[in-house]
Amino acid sequence: MADVFGKALMDFQHGKYTEDIKTYSSLDEEDVIPIPYLFRDFDEMPKMEQMALQMAHGKVLDIGCGTGSHSLYLQDKGLDVTALDSSEGCISVCKERGIANTVKSPILEYSNDTFDTILLLMNGIGLAGTLDRLDVFLRHLASLLRPNGQILLDSSDIIYMFDQDEDGGYWIPDNGGYYGEVNFTMEYKGLKSEPFDWVYVDFNTLQNACLANHIHCELVMEGEHYDYLAKLTMEP
Incomplete structure (x- = not known):
């Protein structure tokens, strides 16, 4: 499978940035991921990410680390950080940027160590793919x-993307799935990724999934646009 995301980040890292990543989704939306934004430093991060990084402590696992911006900040603060991503290109960029500990692996295949803080920022919970895979995903993280x-994770309730009627209800397609499940394809310089599943989980749904798996779920912060930061801990 083409490492479209990794190639884009490698190009930027090596001074070959000429275009952004295009995304196509089952929401019938075409969008772009601006590559320079993925290389931002702490001061350029949204408040929610800043809050999560300030809450991080001990030994840290940064899942879906991308360019390693979060890992770099924590490493510079003296924390023991492992940056994990399934993309070869992402891991190469992290190494070139000076991150000491990197792992190339899908998260569900990783069980080599345990951590005080696990980060799933930029909607990292989306890696679960679909709502019916969320339980397995959460249990693995807990392990x-x-x-x-x-x-520490952030996500969004994407209900706002659906049409609203006069009484405030939303028109959600009745396809049998959860409305936060989206199928994406990425394109960069003529390369297209395989389609992949991604899930945006509203806070109540996350809370219910955590409850079912004996995980305590706390709302830390709400953003201005249906987004939130949550802290999960194991129930005693």
Whole structure:
């Protein structure tokens, strides 16, 4: 499978940036991922990401690390950080940017260590793919936590993307799935990725999934646009 995302990041890292990543989704929306934004430093990050990084402590696992911007900030603060991504290109960029500990692996195939803080930023919970895979995903993350460890994640309720009627209800397609499930394809310089599933989880749905798996779910912060930061911990 073409590492479209990784190639785009490698190009930027090596001074070959000429275009952004295009995304196509089952929401019938064409969008772009601006590559320079993925290389931002702490001051350029949204408040929610800044808050999560300030809450991180101990040994940290940064899942879906991308360019490693979050890992770099924490490493510079003296934390022991492991940057994990399934993209070869992402891991190469992280190494070139000076991140000491990197792992190339899908998260569900990783079980080599345990951590005090697990980060899933930029809607990292989306890696679960679909709502019916969320339980397995959460249980696996919980297995990587040390005693008193925490999972910090942000996500969005994408209900706002659907049409609203006069009484405030939303017109959601009745396709049998959860409305936050989206199928994406990425394109960069003529290369197209395989389609992949991504899930945006509203806070109530996340809370219910955590409850079913004996995980405590706390709302830390709400953003201005249906987004939120949550902290998950194991129930005693």
